[in-house]
Amino acid sequence: MAALNVRSVKTVAENPNLTHIPPMYAFQTLSRSVDQKISGDGAGEDEDPIPIIDLSLLTSGAHDQRSAVMQDLGNSCQEKGYFMVINHGIDEGLMNKMIDSCSQFFDLEQEEKRQYEGKHTLDPISYGTSVDASVTEVFFWRDYLRVLVHPEFHSPTKPSGFSEVLAEFTKAVRRVVRDLLGGISESLGLDSCYIDRAMDLESSLQLFGVNLYPPCPQPELAMGLPPHTDHGLLTVLMQNAVNGLQVQHKGKWVDANIISGALFVNIGDHLEVLTNGKYKSVVHRAVVNNKSTRISIAMPHGPSLDTVVSPAAELLENGCPRANYTGMKYKDYLEIQHKSKLRGKTRLDLLKI
Numbered sequence: 001m002a003a004l005n006v007r008s009v010k011t012v013a014e015n016p017n018l019t020h021i022p023p024m025y026a027f028q029t030l031s032r033s034v035d036q037k038i039s040g041d042g043a044g045e046d047e048d049p050i051p052i053i054d055l056s057l058l059t060s061g062a063h064d065q066r067s068a069v070m071q072d073l074g075n076s077c078q079e080k081g082y083f084m085v086i087n088h089g090i091d092e093g094l095m096n097k098m099i100d101s102c103s104q105f106f107d108l109e110q111e112e113k114r115q116y117e118g119k120h121t122l123d124p125i126s127y128g129t130s131v132d133a134s135v136t137e138v139f140f141w142r143d144y145l146r147v148l149v150h151p152e153f154h155s156p157t158k159p160s161g162f163s164e165v166l167a168e169f170t171k172a173v174r175r176v177v178r179d180l181l182g183g184i185s186e187s188l189g190l191d192s193c194y195i196d197r198a199m200d201l202e203s204s205l206q207l208f209g210v211n212l213y214p215p216c217p218q219p220e221l222a223m224g225l226p227p228h229t230d231h232g233l234l235t236v237l238m239q240n241a242v243n244g245l246q247v248q249h250k251g252k253w254v255d256a257n258i259i260s261g262a263l264f265v266n267i268g269d270h271l272e273v274l275t276n277g278k279y280k281s282v283v284h285r286a287v288v289n290n291k292s293t294r295i296s297i298a299m300p301h302g303p304s305l306d307t308v309v310s311p312a313a314e315l316l317e318n319g320c321p322r323a324n325y326t327g328m329k330y331k332d333y334l335e336i337q338h339k340s341k342l343r344g345k346t347r348l349d350l351l352k353i
């Protein structure tokens, strides 16, 4: 059954008498206990800080500053698969307006939001709860809005002003992603335009996903989003001031405590394929808390839908004798993802040779 008749978590959480989560939100005990074995309590974070990339130095720094940042970028991609970006040039006022507009969207009457309900990943606009009630056994403590913003731009018509903010913000983020992918190309020893050209970024797919995680009375039992990797090349994430993202690193969960004003970036499955596994996509999840509503905006950036992504021939010539992944059209991969459960890296395994 599709999620059509399922109440939003926002509605569930707004009940003032809620002291326990409804049983359908209890994340399976088995997977939870497996999780706990690899789960740090955040203590690992100081020894393993999240790398910080100063984008202004990459785009307009002196030659030696550029090379240093490019090297940091390459190391972050190879060793961790995630980093934060500062001095990215996106106005902080615009970022705040984007978060506020998303909050106003979730505050609309349920009927207004329901017109976008129960659709496919590539539908222009979809609103829902959990991940997909038709393929998950457990419900996640999360409502979402997903909008396709490039190569075609779409937007909900309400709240008023949403579409203008969305257009300006997502265009600015696309610029950041192209700059980062230029630096990443160079860090691989390729021409700075290599990924731009090979992945047809002029027509790249850009999705705008907003997650709303209301306060949860039993946060240790519920899960915002289960462990998964993202499709696409890079995902850019920003949030209101509430943390909750965790990334897996060396078998431990690391809290992504995101610096105010910074963007968090993680590698997606298709950068792993393109680099033949040198830069790997990162498993991450979202945990919930019992105090504040968290809003995160996660924006996967992929190639164009018709691009067949396979390991770059130039990288194979540069020392690695064989391709570790088969090529697949990005659109077809998204179709597989849509039909599968959101768990770990199982989808990418399909492409491994």
Ligand SMILES: O=C(O)CCC(=O)C(=O)O
Pocket: 209, 211, 225, 230, 237, 244, 245, 246, 284, 285, 286, 296, 298
């Ligand atoms: O809310 C978060 O921090 C994670 C969101 C996420 O992983 C996603 O939307 O794919």
Ligand SMILES: [Fe+2]
Pocket: 228, 229, 230, 284, 298
């Ligand atoms: Fe994700």
